Amino acid sequence: MKVMFSAFSLTLVALAACPGAALAGGVMGADASHCASGRGPAIQVNVSDLKDRTGLLRLELYPANDKDFMRPDMDLLAEGKTFRRVTIDAPGAGPVSLCIRVPHPGRYAVLFLHSRRAQDKFDFWKDGVGLRSNARIGRARPRVEDAAIDVGSGVAVVDIKTQYLRGLGGFGPSR
Template structure:
């Protein structure tokens, strides 16, 4: 191999190695996003505080009355509700997938369950919605959680927020 071919090969290899790692699509619905079998939502998760615990993505009706309502109540009323859990990957970008019953408007909520208790721990756990506005000290506004889903895979970005002192929840960076 000539010197110029070696240089081209080295530059090509270094360019390839510099590319960011692909997000791992996780959760029981991952095939819906990996195979583009919508309707589904792919939530790209950023701002994780650490790699402890597990991750949860929940789908709600897009109404004030139903957003973050108890899942038992929603199911008893025959309303849309879906929950996907995923183990925390050891490294790399994270992407979760959740199927939706049909194209339409929904509310989406993400939780980083750091202590594995399946109950939101205000002091430890993180939360996020697609709107990515600062959550503060109260329940997220429905407007921040709205996702319009078509017949394919709708991609949203969620930046996780954690308790940041008296100001409430906010991103860690």
């Protein structure tokens, strides 16, 4: 007797054996439903060039001005300014897309961080960083112009390449 399985039934078996697979390739993070549904306003960041799949991935939202970009979150929140952070465990495989909702349409700065040792503080020697412009960061503090993005009432999509410390030249993309 010949047994035949459809692609659908094999997919169901695979999902039952590995429930996390259902999320593979989808948008991740606490705000994922805003991007998946297109509800917005939100920013979907498609991340590439991760050095490895360890630790935590963070997406941070700041006001798009020099004074507030990368300021401590507690200071921004105490002053009633925009700050939001989405954190996920680095997925073992597959594409990485994170979603972060924004309070209203406007201009924001978005910063991606790869905390390889899952620490709250950025480790200059180990961790990765990425900006909307994908410009090489080098040894300088990231510029708000390289992180700024305009968000309408829907979902703004941006591709970010992760950069890691590369010797004396500072942060740059992986080769």
